[in-house]
Amino acid sequence: MSDPALDALMLPFAEGRIARVPGALFLGARAGAALHASQWPGLACVQGFRPQAQALERAGFAVRAEADPDPARRWPLVLALPPRQREAARALYAQARALADAGATVVASVPNDEGAKSGEADFARLFGAAGSLSKHKCRVFWARADAGGDPALAAQWREADAPREIAPGWWSRPGVFAWDRIDAASALLIAQLPDTLAGEGADLGAGSGVLAAAVLERCTGVRGLDLYEADARALALAERNLAPHAARVRLGFHWHDVAAGVPGRYDFVVANPPFHAQGRAPRPELGQAFVRAAAAALRPGGALWLVANRQLPYEQALAGAFAEVRTVVQRDGFKVVAARRAP
16 A cells, blocks of 8 residues: 655655664654565664564564564664654654664655645754755654754653553553543443353453443453454553453463464454544444454354444445344444354
8 A cells, every 4th residue: 555654755865865874763663665685784663553563574574563572773874654642742753762873864744635744843842943845745853863943842751652641540642542532432332241251251452342342341251352353552551451350260362463363262342343443534344344253263163353444345244144134223323233153
């Protein structure tokens, strides 16, 4: 898929404005036609979204979900593709500043329709005056890490996306889906979940554990629950949030791309599938892939409980994979579907 932000990020290097440096760091890294492993020896890529991490690995890059935890490690060049959420983006700029060596250049790129103007202004507050280019409907900007800016603000922004307790015993952080609330779709599914779910189950696209927590609190017959989530940050929160249940139920936490299928065999599955990936464009095929993954993972007679936007076309995938499909409720633009495999 086209990635204009990555294309723009590579532009200053292609034009010779900034030199490629061996052993650079790439925060929020993404694979794409503009990024060639042969041109970036020793590039360390940080990407917490599993499909993107796997694409980078296939392209020949070393990838990790979080930056090197060594507090003394510094990098000669730092590239960054910030997330859309502003607090998370500010935290990434501050992280880039903290990880850059003295005299190192930090380079970032943001699409115009995802806040390029405000992103560049935030960048300048941390780094001082920045060079910049506009291309591919994006802004790319860069500065020396030690050229200026506000160190105190950088320290404050480093904590902008830190995990925080948003309700008693429940932890979240900016940048995670619906980080400060239970989203309306999950709330509707939770209201409809029966208390008869039992045995071994899975939560596909588990996020920070909202659906899983509801299952564990309501369904006393559950013996085990596996959570599959592509966002490593969300998965870490889910493990923290569900820790009180670990003494009673076997819990598994898997950094995994559900669209590629899941390895377990289950008596039930719950899911609130994403309808887009990391961009804004609708991706109904993701939800359809979740339906197929659930069907393949369920034992004969196993049940799927799923919530989705009402207009999303999942009916054909459901009808092709399940013996019984019924719409439990439609409300506020969402639908809850219960489906069962043939015995």
